[in-house]
Amino acid sequence: MNIQLRTQKIPVGISQCAVGDPVRFNGGHKHSKVCTQLLAQCFELHPYCPEVAIGLGVPRPPIHLIVSDRLRAVGRDDGTLDVTDALEEYADRIAPEVQHLRGFILMQKSPSCGLRTTPHFKADGPDALGHGAGLFAARLRERFPHLPLEEVGRLNASDIRENFLTRVFAYDAWHRYVAPDPRPARVIEFYTAYKYLLMAHHQQMTRELGQFAANTRAMEPQQFAYEVRGRIMEILAHPASRKERTNALMHIQGHLKAFLSNEERSELAQLIEDYRLGLKPLSAALTMLRHYLPRSPHHFIHSQVLLAAEPAEMGLCEFR
Numbered sequence: 474m475n476i477q478l479r480t481q482k483i484p485v486g487i488s489q490c491a492v493g494d495p496v497r498f499n500g501g502h503k504h505s506k507v508c509t510q511l512l513a514q515c516f517e518l519h520p521y522c523p524e525v526a527i528g529l530g531v532p533r534p535p536i537h538l539i540v541s542d543r544l545r546a547v548g549r550d551d552g553t554l555d556v557t558d559a560l561e562e563y564a565d566r567i568a569p570e571v572q573h574l575r576g577f578i579l580m581q582k583s584p585s586c587g588l589r590t591t592p593h594f595k596a597d598g599p600d601a602l603g604h605g606a607g608l609f610a611a612r613l614r615e616r617f618p619h620l621p622l623e624e625v626g627r628l629n630a631s632d633i634r635e636n637f638l639t640r641v642f643a644y645d646a647w648h649r650y651v652a653p654d655p656r657p658a659r660v661i662e663f664y665t666a667y668k669y670l671l672m673a674h675h676q677q678m679t680r681e682l683g684q685f686a687a688n689t690r691a692m693e694p695q696q697f698a699y700e701v702r703g704r705i706m707e708i709l710a711h712p713a714s715r716k717e718r719t720n721a722l723m724h725i726q727g728h729l730k731a732f733l734s735n736e737e738r739s740e741l742a743q744l745i746e747d748y749r750l751g752l753k754p755l756s757a758a759l760t761m762l763r764h765y766l767p768r769s770p771h772h773f774i775h776s777q778v779l780l781a782a783e784p785a786e787m788g789l790c791e792f793r
């Protein structure tokens with residue numbers, strides 16, 4: 474399985490105020506240029522505003538989340554306004570559309586869209602008991618537990634942006650390569666192609682996934698595919714470290730070394746070491762590995778997604 478990035482843009486949902494539409498409670502927006510100018514180069518952005526969609530209008534009375542019998546979305550100034558059910562029902566209603574999305578970018582701190590930064594207030598006072606998800610985002614996560622989600626503000630950081638891109642690319646690839654034919658053999662092929670990229674994110678979890686995947690008869694094929702996809706997305710959610718990436722590069726180097734001269738071997742080893750020390754970018758090591766790749770007759774190594782164009786090489790990680 475040689476997994477290619479899709480040539481058309483990947484469909485990704487986004488909180489509507491982040492694309493610059495004036496849908497906030499006060500008639501404003503929270504335009505994110507990182508989303509509309511940078512990420513829109515490879516994402517087809519589908520905007521959603523849950524609060525407008527449930528009929529609150531613009532401008533509208535602000536709502537916030539209170540911890541009551543359960544988490545409730547109520548009017549900040551008018552406690553009789555309760556849109557808890559409406560927000561959750563909206564997320565359920567658009568689920569068939571979300572099925573076709575490969576990621577969702579959510580506005581931080583919002584009682585509807587926030588993913589982990591929304592204040593959850595005491596029912597009887599102004600103090601926040603903690604922070605968590607807004608009601609729309611929580612329902613989205615519940616219905617689509619493997620869908621890559623991220624907050625708009627966090628995407629300003631290049632490492633978080635890179636991680637989100639990697640997750641969206643993987644989720645999209647799964648839907649193109651495995652979802653139409655989720656036989657265990659296909660699932661294993663997909664895992665195999667992702668193996669070294671996964672190792673760059675979390676070695677131990679990748680090893681555990683390898684052991685799990687070796688026992689394909691332990692469960693029903695659909696359940697097996699679901700479990701493997703969940704584990705892949707969980708591993709990719711860990712940030713890739715320089716140390717673990719170096720380790721993955723060295724594994725690939727190990728597969729190629731039989732086809733290299735002594736001089737080529739030491740040049741490649743030096744380049745990987747320079748990457749480990751932060752003296753050379755990842756792209757330098759990847760470019761050299763790709764250069765030597767055609768010498769190997771082994772499909773396993775040719776199929777490695779780690780060797781495909783990474784987000785930084787696509788110019789999607791730097792934005793000024």
Ligand code: SF4
Binds near residue numbers: 491521580
């Ligand atoms: S955060 Fe969500 S609900 Fe609030 S304005 Fe933006 S899209 Fe609408």
